[in-house]
Amino acid sequence: MADLFDTSTPAGRDMPRPLADRMRPATLAEVIGQDHALGPQGPLGAMLAAGNLGSVIFWGPPGVGKTTIARLLAAETDLSFVQISAIFTGVPDLRKIFEAAKIRRANGGGTLLFVDEIHRFNKAQQDGFLPHMEDGTIVLVGATTENPSFELNSALLSRAQVITLKRLDLTALERILQRVEKSDGALPLDGPAREALTEMADGDGRALLNLAEQVLSWGASEPVGIEALTSRLTRRASKYDKSGEEHYNLISALHKSVRGSDPDAALYWLGRMLQGGEDPRYLARRITRMAVEDIGLADPQAQAVCLQGWDTYERLGSPEGELALAQAVIYLALAPKSNAGYSAYKAAMASAKAHGSEPPPKHILNAPTRLMKDEGYGAGYAYDHDAEDGFSGQDYFPETMRRGVYYVPVERGAERELKKRVEYFAKLRARRNEAE
Incomplete structure (x- = not known):
């Protein structure tokens, strides 16, 4: 493959600026x-059509155009564009920016203040934007990769519209490549390698x-295939924050795939979390929780499979032990599902809270002393084995509480037999009550 590449600078190609900078859109x-x-039907389109741009928070993954859109909004509305990063900006810097914006406003101009990584500002710093947003000194455009409802103050959110920017799909990424080729010539890639390149970007246009x-810099004399492509380029690391929203998004996806009886999807989300560096012990605990919540007594063996997988991981470690967790996930996905036990527990807890002071009926109380016997403890108790x-x-x-019905088994798996037992005892209980 070495003869495919010319490592010298291509003749006539002068690239003083990075490609990502040169390809930045000039208009919205x-x-x-x-x-x-x-x-036209989108929030920004509607604002611009009405000539009334308000403060907004862009929420989305890296490389989807947050900074570019903010810059173009300023140009579209004749506002001065000021860009800062919450990582490198302190309170003194903000004061200078606000003062400059006030002077600009007094002279008939406006300011669009773009704040990258706005979630990195603490509560006091976020509150500092409020008066300047309210009196029109600035139009705030914040950008964040984190869920604003978790990371931004409610006061700030009430004064800005949150606009979600989407991860770029393969069609959008292909359009970006076509734009590159109009400017810099065709990419020297065959069809499969071209598809692999867009997948490597993982939704990130930048x-x-x-x-x-990098591909253009190779100066390849003929189309490059997947093998040569992957040997020279490294796939972009998948987005995963073990303590942030992405963590909860992926565990939710895993849980719901198991609940939905889709072993393939469940394995995919398990793989995504493990690839992202998630602690397998956390996954073992959550997988066991799935068995308790969503399978329950429809397959009593499910919990044992999860605990065995957990124990196997503890004995083998990574990566071999993770296979045991994967097998537990497959078992759970294909097991019959029931949340009847979970629902019964929650209903019983609610009743216990509502009737927390009610004593047990005297006939099921022990009477170890003479006084307790005289008080009627244990009187009338029927020993079930004598029946x-x-x-x-x-x-x-x-005695003062109506009988509760909490456990309602389903017609699936082992719980089908439990349903028969519940109904059997209910009929017997009704007959005893009628006889009395």
Whole structure:
């Protein structure tokens, strides 16, 4: 493969600026992949059509155009564009920016203040924006990769509209490559390698442009295939924050895939979390929780499979022990599902809270002393083993409380047999009550 590449600088190619910078859209119409926000029916499109741009928070993954859109909004509305990063900006810097914006406003101009990583500002710093947003000194455009409802103050959110920018899909990424080729010539890639390049970007337009720039720099004399491509380029690391929203998004996806009886999807999300560096012990605990919540008594063996997988991981460690967790996930996904036990527990807890002071009926109380016997403790208790069918049918709820029905088994798996037992005892209990 070495003869495919010319490592010298291609003749006549002068690239003083990075490709990602040169390909930056010049107008909002050129922004790719965010039509839901910028189109006529989108929030930004509606604001611009009305000539009334308000403060907004852009929420989305890296490389989807947050900074570019903010810059173009300023140009579209004749506002001075001021860009800062919350990582490098302190309170003194903010004061200077606000003072400059006030002077600009007094002279008839406006300011669009773009704050990258706005979630990094603490509560006091976020509150500092409020008066300047309210009196029109600035139009705030914040950008964050974190969920604003968790990371931003409610006061700030009430004064700005949150606009979600989407991860770029493969179609959008292909359009970016086509734009590159109009400017810099065809990428020397065959079809499969071209598809692999867009997948390597993982929804990040900036990452795709950086990868494309590397491919163009090779000066390949003939189309490059996947093998040569992957030997020279490294796949972009998947987005995963073990303590942030992405952590909860992926565990939710895993849990719901198991609940939905889809072993393939469940394995995919398990793999995503493990690839992202998630602690397998956390996954073992959550997988066991799935068995308790969503399978329950429909397959009593499910919990044992999870605990065995957990124990196997503890004995083998990574990576071999992770296979045991994967097998537990497959078992859970294919097991019959029931949350009847979980629902019964929650209903019983609610009743216990509502009737927390009610004493047990006296007939099921022990009477170790003479006084307690005189008080009626244990009087009338029917010993179930003395009944012909091993069932007395007595009431064990507090005397002042109506009998509760919490456990309603489903017609699936092992719980189908439990349902028969529940119904059997209910009929026997009704007969005993009628006889009395």
